[in-house]
Amino acid sequence: MPSNPTRSAALALLTAVLERRRALDEALDALPGHLQPRDRAAAHRIAAAVLRRLGSLDAVLEPYLRREPSPPAMQALRIGAADLLLLGTPAHAAVAEAVALAPRPLAGLVNAVLRKVAAEGPAALEELDAARLDTPAWLWSAWHAAYGPKVRAIAEAHTRPAPLDLSLAPGAAAPEGAEILPNGTARLAPGTRITELPGFAEGGFWAQDAAASLPARLLAPSPGGRVADLCAAPGGKTAQLAAMGAKVTAVEKDPHRAERLRENLARLRLDADLVVADALDWSAGHQGRFDSVLLDAPCTATGTIRRHPEVQLLRRPKDVPKLTETQAALIEAAAGLLAPGGRLVVATCSLQPEEGEAHLARIAALGLTPEPVRPEEVPGLEEAVTAQGALRTRPDLWAEKGGMDGFFVARFRRG
Numbered sequence: 001m002p003s004n005p006t007r008s009a010a011l012a013l014l015t016a017v018l019e020r021r022r023a024l025d026e027a028l029d030a031l032p033g034h035l036q037p038r039d040r041a042a043a044h045r046i047a048a049a050v051l052r053r054l055g056s057l058d059a060v061l062e063p064y065l066r067r068e069p070s071p072p073a074m075q076a077l078r079i080g081a082a083d084l085l086l087l088g089t090p091a092h093a094a095v096a097e098a099v100a101l102a103p104r105p106l107a108g109l110v111n112a113v114l115r116k117v118a119a120e121g122p123a124a125l126e127e128l129d130a131a132r133l134d135t136p137a138w139l140w141s142a143w144h145a146a147y148g149p150k151v152r153a154i155a156e157a158h159t160r161p162a163p164l165d166l167s168l169a170p171g172a173a174a175p176e177g178a179e180i181l182p183n184g185t186a187r188l189a190p191g192t193r194i195t196e197l198p199g200f201a202e203g204g205f206w207a208q209d210a211a212a213s214l215p216a217r218l219l220a221p222s223p224g225g226r227v228a229d230l231c232a233a234p235g236g237k238t239a240q241l242a243a244m245g246a247k248v249t250a251v252e253k254d255p256h257r258a259e260r261l262r263e264n265l266a267r268l269r270l271d272a273d274l275v276v277a278d279a280l281d282w283s284a285g286h287q288g289r290f291d292s293v294l295l296d297a298p299c300t301a302t303g304t305i306r307r308h309p310e311v312q313l314l315r316r317p318k319d320v321p322k323l324t325e326t327q328a329a330l331i332e333a334a335a336g337l338l339a340p341g342g343r344l345v346v347a348t349c350s351l352q353p354e355e356g357e358a359h360l361a362r363i364a365a366l367g368l369t370p371e372p373v374r375p376e377e378v379p380g381l382e383e384a385v386t387a388q389g390a391l392r393t394r395p396d397l398w399a400e401k402g403g404m405d406g407f408f409v410a411r412f413r414r415g
């Protein structure tokens with residue numbers, strides 16, 4: 001049987017991520033242009049399920065394999081196991097499609113193993129400690145050190161697909177069926193495709209995790225205020241700031257990502273000056289010119305594992321100090337842009353304290369005064385306000401509503 005386009009595409013995605021260490025979104029962009037949007041979305045769903053639960057799937061497969069087969073056969077087995085155990089695909093279809101994906105000489109092995117998994121896998125999966133198996137040991141230890149026993153709830157939140165969160169354009173209605181969260185985010189079920197929602201083309205909303213909407217809200221620029229939005233693409237926070245009536249200069253160094261920001265603003269009919277530049281260089285020529293600055297610094301993105309499950313597989317411990325150093329340089333550049341009395345918000349979508357809490361002393365040492373987040377500014381998230389007045393969200397917060405990304409947000413003022 002020839003392999004079907006969805007599963008061939010899922011195999012291409014897994015190969016790109018696991019063997020070439022590409023980000024899943026990048027791998028999606030590289031899929032053949034003729035693939036139907038529906039097949040593309042289904043392939044993404046399968047690949048994301050495998051990446052999210054890789055440790056558990058491999059543990060279920062392991063007893064049936066004398067040694068790990070070649071990578072293409074292993075990916076076919078993982079796709080088959082995800083179909084059988086996580087995605088509700090009927091057993092005969094799951095097995096037949098994985099067999100069709102496997103290299104010819106290993107088709108028999110894939111068939112035999114997946115038949116066993118179909119029969120015995122559900123019970124075996126139940127017995128596993130999924131939170132532990134699906135989390136790399138270095139991340140588990142780091143989160144245990146930072147959050148104590150909450151590490152388990154964090155890891156468990158990563159085993160489930162994230163909902164689609166939308167920020168609404170001013171005056172726009174939420175799509176039907178959306179739950180409105182306390183911060184104003186409209187939340188829809190996991191797997192909802194934003195481009196198919198009525199109102200998308202008209203610019204009624206954009207995708208943005210509930211936690212990702214908080215930094216711009218805490219910056220709260222005045223209408224007409226001059227705001228520098230550093231590290232801006234794809235522009236979720238630029239859009240929020242522009243929608244608040246601020247005069248936004250968005251700085252992004254990656255030209256492809258800057259183009260996406262431009263397209264997003266055009267669809268949303270929002271306005272910002274877009275500068276394609278390295279914020280470190282650009283800031284030198286714009287000292288003291290802004291009433292407020294938002295720095296959404298590049299980071300390990302371990303707070304976004306629910307949405308980007310490959311992050312936990314691709315990141316390495318050595319990435320943390322490297323990115324922390326970049327963040328420190330960007331923080332200094334951001335502080336230099338502020339006019340007297342100006343406000344700085346620094347955010348990272350990381351769960352690693354080195355990329356969050358550890359920056360507070362460094363920012364204060366630049367002569368800025370902390371402007372603590374007040375619990376009433378973040379309704380429903382009072383427990384996320386830290387003793388130092390920063391905001392620390394985690395994937396296990398709002399668990400009953402579907403969780404949220406992990407973010408660190410801190411606010412300062414130039415005296």
Ligand SMILES: C[S@@+](CC[C@H](N)C(=O)[O-])C[C@H]1O[C@@H](n2cnc3c(N)ncnc32)[C@H](O)[C@@H]1O
Nearest residue numbers: 231232233234235236237252253254278279296
């Ligand atoms: C966390 S993402 C930003 C998300 C964005 N603020 C939003 O809300 O949609 C980080 C971005 O920073 C950009 N970036 C990284 N280093 C930069 C630098 N030195 N100057 C400008 N942009 C940078 C990356 O290309 C990436 O697009």
